Amino acid sequence: xxxxxxxxxxxxxxxxxxxxxxxxxxxxxxxxxxxxxxxxxxxxxxxxxxxxxxxxxxxxxxxxxxxxxxxxxxxxxxxxxxxxxxxxxxxxxxxxxxxxxxxxxxxxxxxxxxxxxxxxxxxxxxxxxxxxxxxxxxxxxxxxxxxxxxxxxxxxxxxxxxxxxxxxxxxxxxxxxxxxxxxxxxxxxxxxxxxxxxxxxxxxxxxxxxxxxxxxxxxxxxxxxx
Numbered sequence: 527x528x529x530x531x532x533x534x535x536x537x538x539x540x541x542x543x544x545x546x547x548x549x550x551x552x553x554x555x556x557x558x559x560x561x562x563x564x565x566x567x568x569x570x571x572x573x574x575x576x577x578x579x580x581x582x583x584x585x586x587x588x589x590x591x592x593x594x595x596x597x598x599x600x601x602x603x604x605x606x607x608x609x610x611x612x613x614x615x616x617x618x619x620x621x622x623x624x625x626x627x628x629x630x631x632x633x634x635x636x637x638x639x640x641x642x643x644x645x646x647x648x649x650x651x652x653x654x655x656x657x658x659x660x661x662x663x664x665x666x667x668x669x670x671x672x673x674x675x676x677x678x679x680x681x682x683x684x685x686x687x688x689x690x691x692x693x694x695x696x697x698x699x700x701x702x703x704x705x706x707x708x709x710x711x712x713x714x715x716x717x718x719x720x721x722x723x724x725x726x727x728x729x730x731x732x733x734x735x736x737x738x739x740x741x742x743x744x745x746x747x748x749x750x751x752x
Contacts, residue, residue, distance in 0.1 A: 568626055572683075575633055576595075576685050579682060579686070583640050587639070602619075634682055645696065648696070652668055652672060652699075653720070655706060659741045675695055686710065745748060
C-alpha cells in the first residue's frame with residue numbers, strides 16, 4: 527500500500543515536472559515567435575526601401591548592402607537550425623535585428639550621398655543667382671522647392687509615391703533654373719564672385735556683356751585682393 531502510494535506520488539511529481547517544462551517551452555516559443563514577427567516586419571521594410579533606391583546608388587554601396595542582407599539571412603538561418611535544441615532564440619534574433627539596424631543606417635547614408643550629388647549643383651546655382659534682379663521675383667518659389675527637397679535629405683523614400691515626388695520636385699527646380707539661361711562662363715564668374723576670388727581675367731566679352739544687361743551689375747560687386 528505504501529509502495530503503491532509512493533509510486534503514485536512520484537508519477538504525479540514527474541507529470542508536474544513535465545508540465546513545467548512544457549510551460550517553459552511554450553513561453554520560449556511565444557517569445558521566439560514574437561521576436562521573429564518583429565524581425566520579419568523590419569527586414570521586409572528594409573528590403574522595400576532598398577528596392578526603391580538600388581538603381582540610384584553606387585555599385586559599391588549596392589554590393590555592401592547586399593552583403594549585409596546576406597549576413598542577416600545567415601543569422602536567421604542559424605537561429606532556425608539551433609531551434610531544435612534551444613527553443614528560445616530571442617537573443618540570436620535580437621543580434622540579427624541589431625545587424626538590420628546597422629543596415630538601415632547604411633541605407634540612409636547611401637541615399638544621402640545620392641541626394642547630395644543630385645541636388646548640390648542646383649542648390650549651388652540657386653545660391654549664386656538669387657540676388658540678381660531677374661531672379662528676385664522667383665526667389666520665394668525657388669526656395670520653396672529647395673525646402674521641399676531638403677525634407678528628403680535625412681529620410682529616404684518610403685514608397686514609390688515619395689520617390690516620384692522627390693524626382694518631380696528636383697526636375698521642377700532644375701527646369702526653372704535652366705530657364706534662367708546662364709552660360710557656364712557666367713556661372714563660373716558668379717561662383718568666383720561669391721567666393722571672393724573673381725578677377726578681371728574672368729571678365730571676358732561674354733561675361734562683361736551679360737553683366738551690362740539690365741541692372742545685373744547692381745546684384746554683386748568685385749573686391750580688390752590683398
